[in-house]
Amino acid sequence: MPVHIRSEASGRHSIDLPRLRRSAEVLLKATGQQRSELSILLVDDPAMRVLNHQYRHKDKPTNVLSFPMQEGTEIADGSLLGDIVISVDTAAREAESMTTPLRQRLNWLLIHGLIHLLGYDHERSETEAILMEFRERELQNHLLRTERKNTMTQLAINVDHVATLRQARGINEPDPVLAAGICELAGASGIVVHLREDRRHIQDRDVRILRETVKTRLNLEMGATPEIISIALDVKPDMITLVPEKRQELTTEGGLNVSGQKKKLAAVIAQMEKSGIPVSLFIDPDPKQIKTAAEIGAAFVEIHTGRYCDATTETMREHEFELVAAAANEAFALGLTVNAGHGLNYQNVSRVAALDAIHELSIGHSVMARAIMVGMDQAVREMLALVRGNS
Numbered sequence: 001m002p003v004h005i006r007s008e009a010s011g012r013h014s015i016d017l018p019r020l021r022r023s024a025e026v027l028l029k030a031t032g033q034q035r036s037e038l039s040i041l042l043v044d045d046p047a048m049r050v051l052n053h054q055y056r057h058k059d060k061p062t063n064v065l066s067f068p069m070q071e072g073t074e075i076a077d078g079s080l081l082g083d084i085v086i087s088v089d090t091a092a093r094e095a096e097s098m099t100t101p102l103r104q105r106l107n108w109l110l111i112h113g114l115i116h117l118l119g120y121d122h123e124r125s126e127t128e129a130i131l132m133e134f135r136e137r138e139l140q141n142h143l144l145r146t147e148r149k150n151t152m153t154q155l156a157i158n159v160d161h162v163a164t165l166r167q168a169r170g171i172n173e174p175d176p177v178l179a180a181g182i183c184e185l186a187g188a189s190g191i192v193v194h195l196r197e198d199r200r201h202i203q204d205r206d207v208r209i210l211r212e213t214v215k216t217r218l219n220l221e222m223g224a225t226p227e228i229i230s231i232a233l234d235v236k237p238d239m240i241t242l243v244p245e246k247r248q249e250l251t252t253e254g255g256l257n258v259s260g261q262k263k264k265l266a267a268v269i270a271q272m273e274k275s276g277i278p279v280s281l282f283i284d285p286d287p288k289q290i291k292t293a294a295e296i297g298a299a300f301v302e303i304h305t306g307r308y309c310d311a312t313t314e315t316m317r318e319h320e321f322e323l324v325a326a327a328a329n330e331a332f333a334l335g336l337t338v339n340a341g342h343g344l345n346y347q348n349v350s351r352v353a354a355l356d357a358i359h360e361l362s363i364g365h366s367v368m369a370r371a372i373m374v375g376m377d378q379a380v381r382e383m384l385a386l387v388r389g390n391s
């Protein structure tokens with residue numbers, strides 16, 4: 001399945017060429033052309049304008065052009081399909097106006113170009129336009145499903161409650177830093193700590209030492225207050241998760257109202273991104289919040305699973321699960337990396353972990369509760385087995 005891919009674009013926009021090649025390979029396989037040859041060329045607008053003028057007599061750039069080597073729609077596997085040329089400049093403009101990631105826009109243009117090479121033409125008739133659009137949507141869904149299946153759900157462990165126990169005595173043990181190391185050795189993909197304004201569990205010292213010791217990924221959970229923002233900018237965790245924080249609550253109670261504080265959150269995201277810190281927003285499984293999170297430039301969302309976990313009847317649990325599943329799919333389709341967490345335990349985690357769109361789960365209390373009984377290493381390994389679906 002030779003896919004020849006070349007970029008003559010200026011490099012203004014960063015493009016993952018190996019990933020684009022993998023997308024092309026998946027698409028060739030899905031269209032029964034896995035042994036056929038395809039060339040992809042990425043250019044800037046000026047070069048595209050020249051091609052568009054030369055071949056279509058239109059003196060302006062366009063997003064994608066296809067140059068088929070075969071005729072008709074009955075193309076044998078193993079053929080030379082032809083060339084797809086994509087303007088990265090136009091793709092980037094379109095991506096921005098559609099608030100979709102450039103990677104997804106490029107995938108869509110690749111699909112469009114490939115369908116032309118396979119003999120479809122939306123300019124020939126209305127019926128063909130409808131057929132082509134249907135095929136495009138089918139291939140786009142196939143590509144999304146394949147991308148999701150190729151990534152295993154990861155497990156980040158929240159060690160706040162090791163600090164809760166320490167603070168109960170006001171001495172220096174147990175130490176969340178040591179606990180984090182054991183979690184990592186047991187296979188956790190990340191460590192999460194919530195530096196609360198009232199410092200009820202995690203202390204500034206914990207965050208600073210964890211920054212030095214965590215080998216996987218340190219995710220600092222925090223409210224968007226000036227004091228904590230300045231600590232985050234100084235410590236530079238691998239990412240932050242913004243949560244609503246109320247002084248009286250026992251634990252984080254609900255998702256952020258992103259739509260209600262769009263400007264403020266957009267500014268925090270921009271500030272963090274400038275320092276190279278990606279931002280996740282902890283939100284309820286609500287389409288409005290997801291859309292706004294994508295709009296204001298969040299890299300991740302963490303879907304609040306609390307209502308699913310706390311449901312007291314089977315009907316309620318089903319309903320809440322459907323909301324989480326739909327929200328995860330929607331966020332993924334908008335190009336967000338999707339995490340989930342809150343209230344997950346050894347009984348309810350499997351279904352959420354099995355959702356294709358979920359990248360990582362953030363789990364604290366249930367793992368800490370088990371660790372007291374069976375040890376931290378075993379508690380993390382048992383949860384990891386459930387998350388990976390092999391227990």
Ligand code: PXP
Nearest residue numbers: 252282341342343362363364365
């Ligand atoms: N995600 C967020 C945003 C949280 O606030 C918490 C609780 O600290 C968790 C995940 C973990 O929840 P739990 O302790 O119930 O596993």
